[in-house]
Amino acid sequence: MKAAVIVFPGSNCDRDLAVAIREIGGTAPTMVWHGDSDLPDDLGLIAVPGGFSYGDYLRSGAMAARSPIMRAVSDAAARGVPVLGVCNGFQVLTEAGLLPGALMRNAGIDFVCRDVALTVDNTQSLFTSGYDAGETITVPVAHHDGNYFADDATLDRLEGEGRVAFRYAEGVNGSARNIAGLLNADGNVLGMMPHPERRIEAAHGGSDGRRLFEGLLAKVLA
Numbered sequence: 001m002k003a004a005v006i007v008f009p010g011s012n013c014d015r016d017l018a019v020a021i022r023e024i025g026g027t028a029p030t031m032v033w034h035g036d037s038d039l040p041d042d043l044g045l046i047a048v049p050g051g052f053s054y055g056d057y058l059r060s061g062a063m064a065a066r067s068p069i070m071r072a073v074s075d076a077a078a079r080g081v082p083v084l085g086v087c088n089g090f091q092v093l094t095e096a097g098l099l100p101g102a103l104m105r106n107a108g109i110d111f112v113c114r115d116v117a118l119t120v121d122n123t124q125s126l127f128t129s130g131y132d133a134g135e136t137i138t139v140p141v142a143h144h145d146g147n148y149f150a151d152d153a154t155l156d157r158l159e160g161e162g163r164v165a166f167r168y169a170e171g172v173n174g175s176a177r178n179i180a181g182l183l184n185a186d187g188n189v190l191g192m193m194p195h196p197e198r199r200i201e202a203a204h205g206g207s208d209g210r211r212l213f214e215g216l217l218a219k220v221l222a
C-alpha cells in the first residue's frame with residue numbers, strides 16, 4: 001500500500017509530512033495537487049498537511065475543503081481508507097464534514113507557536129497504538145485557529161465513543177474540553193492540531209511524534 005499527501009496552494013507542512021512518511025514508513029508518498037480529481041489506487045493513507053491553504057481566506061480550511069481532490073478524499077474515507085489531517089489538515093477535514101465541530105480563532109487571539117504537552121486519551125486507535133495508555137507527550141503547535149468547538153451534546157457523544165485521541169494537558173487555545181485531536185465514528189480519520197511530523201528525531205528536540213507514524217504506518221503501508 002502507498003501513501004498520498006494532498007498539496008493545496010499555501011500548504012507548508014506537506015514536505016515535512018512526506019519526509020516523516022518516507023523515513024518511518026520506508027516509501028515516499030505520492031504528492032497529489034488539490035486540483036486533481038483522482039487519487040492513486042491502493043492507498044493505505046491519505047495525509048492532509050498543515051499550512052495556510054488559500055491564505056486561510058473565509059475560514060481556515062474552508063476553501064481547500066471545496067477543492068476537487070476533496071471529493072475523492074471523502075469517498076476514500078467513506079470506503080475506510082485512513083486519513084490523517086494535521087493542523088490546517090484538521091481544519092480542512094472539519095470544513096469538509098469528515099469530522100464534527102469547528103476550529104475557531106484561538107481564545108487568546110494570538111498565533112500560538114510552541115511545544116505543548118498532550119495526553120493520549122485513546123491508545124486503541126489506528127493512529128495512536130504506538131503510545132501507552134495515559135501517556136503525556138510533547139509535540140509542537142503552530143496555529144491561530146485551533147480553538148475546537150462543538151456543542152455539549154456532541155462533545156459528550158465524542159467523549160463517550162472514545163473519539164478524543166489527544167488532549168492538551170493544559171489550556172493552549174481555548175479548545176472545548178482541551179481537545180487537540182479527534183477521530184471519526186469509524187476510527188479511520190484523525191484530525192489533530194499539534195504537528196507530530198515536526199517531532200520525529202533528536203534534531204527536532206525529541207521524537208514523541210515519531211511513534212504516531214510508527215504505529216500507523218506499520219499497519220497501513222503493510
Ligand SMILES: NC(=O)CC[C@H](N)C(=O)O
Pocket residue numbers: 049050051052053056060086087088089142143144145146
Ligand atoms: N500550521 C498550520 O497548519 C496553521 C494552521 C492554520 N492555518 C492556523 O493558523 O490556524
